[in-house]
Amino acid sequence: MSASKHGSLLQTDTHTKKRNAAEKRFRMYGLSAIGIALIALVILLVSIIGNGASSFRQTYLSFPVTINAAEIEAAESALLKTAAYNKIIQTSLLTYLTENDLLQDIPEADAFGMISDEAGATFRRFILADPEAAGTTFQLNLLANGRIDGYFKGRVTAQTALLDQNVTPAQLVLADRLADQGALVKRFNWAFFTNPDASDQRPEAAGLGVAILGSLYMMAVVLCLALPIGVAASIYLEEFARKSWITDVIEVNIANLAAVPSIVYGILGLAIFINFAELNQSSPLVGGLVLTLMTLPTIIISTRASLKSIPPSIRDAALGVGASKMQSVFHHVLPLAAPGILTGTIIGLAQALGETAPLLLIGMVAFVKEYPAAWSPDAGLFGEASTALPVQVFNWTQRSDPAFVERASGAIITLLIFLLIMNALAIFLRKKFERRW
Incomplete structure (x- = not known):
């Protein structure tokens, strides 16, 4: 039973x-x-x-160029210097095509249109950097037009060329001849990481140089402000502040700030830093200050969690041998909590690096051609106009040319690599400095 x-x-x-x-x-x-x-x-x-x-590979047109000192002097004295250098390039290209019987029935205008509009400025920079090139024959490597680059990457075909005002079927025929001759080649696109942004007519010359520099400047501002302020606030709240309704209100508000949409910080930055403090719009300083406000709650919460994870016995042991409260915190507790603090800081920086919405509101969406200086007498520290990686992605996705869509995807890959490195660094530092007790 x-x-x-x-x-x-x-x-x-x-x-x-x-x-x-x-x-x-x-x-x-x-x-x-x-x-x-x-x-x-x-x-x-x-x-x-x-x-x-495909954005990390770019099509270049390579052909011999001969230029003498008189031509350089005439080009430099011309009102439109870039146009004068373009004329020299066109003459050399026409000579090369004629000597190799590549032009045949192709109109000269189509041949000249295969070269990027950036060619004249590139050639001028090359000559000014190496004046001894005058009077010699050298191999000149110039960016091919964005449509020609797209042809070798599969974006442009003979059928689409019939409907495209920026390329002709004859140019594609000449491109095949030049490729067979070895004059049109694809190389790693280092300029993608160093060039500034370009206009809609020159997608092949667009790069991330200004965006990367602006992002680095902003991360420097965030690191210098958010880390000391966040750690100091966390130490006080966790180790020194008496528990009362005031600290409860502060803790609740810190938790709420961590959940506030990032665009709200952009509105706050626009109102305080630009309209009230009159800091320069579109500057990395304003962007860094806005991202600092956004990152502070993350650093404070992660730092407090790291401090809480340290056993009370370590504090009691330090106090038992005569250490003051401050000595027990800074000599014993804080070093043990450092790995968690570093991890939270790097994760906060990675989050800030990928933010777009607050930067749009403070004007960092503007087209910036010149590299921003870290310091200038007029703008001050990090005060010159700049842009950032996520904003550059946003800009390129708004343009109609498929070459900019390719560039935007390449920028996303670059941003993901930066974020992957930062997260890997956080894991490495945590493992390296973590202590067992």
Whole structure:
């Protein structure tokens, strides 16, 4: 009777079977959720890399150029210097095409149109950097037009060229001849990381140089302000402040600030830093101040969590041997909490690096051609106009030319690499400086 009522030890109970089945189902649900997330991540990465990998390769037109000192002097004395250098390039290109019988029935205007509008400025910078090139024949490498570059990357075809005002089928025929001759080649696009942005007519010359520099300046401002302020506030709240309704209100507000949409910080920065303090619009200083406000709650919360994780016995032991409260915190607790603080700081910086909305509101969406200086007498520290990586992505996605869409995907890949490096650095520092007790 007893055995049948309570079940046998040798047989699995019905309720146990149900619990085991429920546990298996829960594991399957969890694995399914992870699988769906991984599939979505793979699809996203494949899409971005597929669209943006080609931005790291660029088509160049390479041909011999001969220039003498008189031509350089005439070009430098011309009212439109870039146009004068363009004329020299066109003459040399026409000579090269004629000597190699590549032009044939192709109009000269189509041949000249294959070269980027940036060519004249590039050639002038080359000559001014190396004046001894005058009187010699050298191989000149110039950017091909964006449509010609797109032809070798599959964006432009003979069919689409019939409907495109920026390229002709004859140019594509000449491009094939030049490629067979070895004059049109694809190389790694270093200029993508150093050039500033370019106009809609020159997508092949657009780069991330100004955006990368502006992002670095902003991260320097955020690091110099958010880290000391955030750590100091955390130490006071966690170690020295008496628990009262005031500290409770402060803690609640810090938690709320961490959940505030980033665009609100942009509105705050526009009102305080630009309209009230009259700081320069579009400057990395204003961008850094706005991102500092946004990053502070993250650093404070992570720092307090790191301080809480230190056992009270370490504080008691320090106080027991005669250390003051401040000595126990700064000599014993803070060094042990440093890995967690570093991790929270780097994650906060990574979050700030990818923000776009607050930067749009303070004017960092503007087209910036010149590299911003870290210091200038007129604008001060980080006061010159700049842009940032996520804003540059936003700008390029708004343009109609498919070459800018490719550039935007390449910028996203670059931004993801920066974020991956920062997160890997956070993990490395945590593992390296973590102590067991």
